[in-house]
Structure formats: structure tokens, C-alpha cells
Amino acid sequence: MTRILIADDHDVVRSGLHTILSAQPGWEVVAEAEDGRQAVQLATDTQPTVAILDYRLPSLNGVDATREIRAIAPQTEVLIFTMHESEPLLRELLEAGARGYLLKSDARKFLIAAVESLALHKPFFTGKISETLLSAYLSHGHVSDGALTTRERSVVQLIAEGHSNKEVAQMLGINPKTVESHRATAMRKVDVTSTASLVRYAIRNGLIEP
Amino acid sequence: MTRILIADDHDVVRSGLHTILSAQPGWEVVAEAEDGRQAVQLATDTQPTVAILDYRLPSLNGVDATREIRAIAPQTEVLIFTMHESEPLLRELLEAGARGYLLKSDARKFLIAAVESLALHKPFFTGKISETLLSAYLSHGHVSDGALTTRERSVVQLIAEGHSNKEVAQMLGINPKTVESHRATAMRKVDVTSTASLVRYAIRNGLIEP
DNA sequence: CCGCAATTGGGGAAAACCCTGAGTTTCGCC
């Protein structure tokens, strides 16, 4: 019996997944969560075979939820279900322990195959970026650092949220000049020349909410 | 018999809507479209009572699809189904002829009620902004202009795309100082104090794509 | 004709941006 947990904040999506998955012989949806915390809680309680998590979840996002579920229920495989393909996101997810990545637009074609694969503890990924990144991960045990370092990401995040260099410096407890430095290298790395473009980058890659 | 058309690019969402709606006695889903053009085509063919359109649709967005459907199948009521609540968007939709606006997060509570209402040719809207805006529309036949003027919107748009004041000035054929001015008033109007926040506003309200 | 808002600008202070250099953890690796 393949036991499945569904976590998505939109009940319409949950209904859709539920009907599609329940139609498969031997598959059972054992829990539905509408936010991250609930997903972790239900995963603990039900110990499902596969947990399907939307990346955008209230209270606890997909990455953090993945990390917690992997810690609490190690035999549960996590399938991330998301709108857009983002490389930094995928990287984080791999580190967090997700073993599947399914684009919402690929759902019809690959949903069954993805869950099937995860149930056998084999990874499953869709999308252009996925193949290269996944093979790199499987051969090295980790993926090379993304465009931005941790510090750079924090800075970009706070900047994109509307804070000035000075404010960011205070929040992080460092010198404004250092913030400038991180900001500058980050901007060079992602190849933009204005704050506006940097904000768009941050939003596209899920560093902040629009 | 209430005949329903569903248009959404994610098949999971279509499945969800389908199962929920079909469960209602007297309701029938007569068509499913995965993009805007197909929705218009199917609306022409099937002449449904209610058309449920996702706002984000490939090939033809929700607003344009609404306009065409209202022109071709005037007795079909259009219900827009969307993630976020955006005032400018709602404004456009009202002008285009939509009679319903349903947030995806409100789906479980209000989906049935919304379709029911539209089938009786009564408007149905969820969300905070909706009430005030709708009543204004019903009493005046149109809605007053949004927060930003035309010029201000253009400027914000170009700024958010990553252009500097100087570049924007060249594109619009005006003095950089004038661009600054529009930018400043726009920022006061939408109540932000940094470029970053302005870009987020632009993205939230659909002035530009992320 | 008068008001009011949109559009157009100026001047000056503040912040962001660019380049260069350099000290100090931090981490993987032999």
C-alpha cells in the first residue's frame, strides 16, 4: 500500500490531487494539509510513503517542511510540487532532502510516474535544469554553491524587502560598507546593474514573496 | 441545468474543480480548456452558463479572454479564479465584463456559492477590495482611475523593468528630472520609500512580469 | 474663469553604485 500525504494551501489543488491519486490501485491519500506546520505534524502522525508538498506553503515553506519531515520521518520521500523551475530553489531542496521535483504544468504527464518512483525510493525530477543538477548531486553527494553565498542571499533578501544598506547593516550587525560589498558582488554574480532588477531576481528565485 | 466551462493551465486544478462542481446536482462541466484561446473557442461552441477562468492563462490572459467571451457568448457569465487580490486587475476585469471574482484561497468556502450566484446572473466577489470597488462600479457604471496616473504607471513600469531615471527619460522623450518627479509622486501614492518596494508593488499589481 | 490635477522641471542632500585593496575567519583536503 502506498500511503500519500498532500500539502497545498489551495483546496482545489488538493481535491484534484486526491481524485487523481486515489484512482490508482493500491494508493491511498492518508492526510491533507493546508500549511507547512500541519504537513509536518501529519507526516509525523501518519508516516506516509510519499509526501507531496507545494513549495509555497503558509507558516512553513516547502524547504523547511522538507527538512523537518526528513528528520522526523526518514522513510517518507518528499515530492515538491511547484509552479516555476528555479535553480537555487532546486539546489536548496536537494540539500534539504527532497527526492522529487514536479512542475505543476507537468502534473498530468508525470504525477503518477513521480509518486510511483518515489514510492520505490528512486528520485524523480522534471524540468530542464533538473537533469544536470541532479546528476551532479548524485555523483558528488552535494551540489556546487549557487550563484550567491549565504550572506549575499540574506543581504539581497533584505534589500529586496525594501530596506536600505544602512538598515540591513543594523539588522545583520555589520558595517554598512560590508553590506555594500555583498550587494555589489551579488549584483555582479546575477548580472544586474540596478536595485529594480535585483528585486525581480529575488522574486523570481523565491528569495522573497512578491 | 447549469453548464460550466473550466479554464486553467494546471490540470490538477481542473480536476479539482471538476470533481467539486460535478458533485452538485443539476451542474455539469461541459468543457475544459488549458489556455485562453481554447477557452474562447470552447465557450463559443458550448455556450456555457458560467465560465470559470484562471487569470493566468497561456496564449490569452483572463482579461482578454473575458472580453472575447462576453462579445461572442453574452449570456455566459465569467467567473475569474485567481491567486492574489489586485485592485488594478479587478478594475480591468469589471470593465472587461467579468461578473465574478474568486480567490483561490477562498475556493472551498465560496466556489459553490459563486457559481450559483453567477448562474442566476448575479455578481459574486470575494476579497477585501472587492466590496467597495464593486459598489462604486454598480452605481456609476464605471470605476474611477486607480492610484496612479497614466504617466506615473509608465514610469513605474520602466523603472521596475530595471531602467534608470535617465534611460526612462530617453524612452519617454522627457527630462530625467520629470521622471524623478513622477517616480516620487507614484512612490508617495503607493506608500513606499524605496525602489525595491516599488518594484514589488509593480509585480504584485501586474504592471510587469516577475 | 477658476480650481484642480496632471505633467513638466530645478536644487540640494542622501543613498546607491563602482573599484581597489586588505585583514580575518572558515572550511575542505592532503
Place this chain on the structure above:
DNA sequence: GGCGAAACTCAGGGTTTTCCCCAATTGCGG
């Protein structure tokens, strides 16, 4: 344990861009 690479930390000193007050000009509706 030592060694190198990369990350994190700041500084100086410059240019460019935002940001915030203000004022003049259109233009449209009461």
C-alpha cells in the same frame, strides 16, 4: 596540523542615481 580557497569583514574615495522639497505649465470640468 598545515595549506589554500573561498567567504566574510571593512576602508577610501570617487561617480552616479535616488530621494525630497519646491515651482511653472498645461488642460479639463464645474
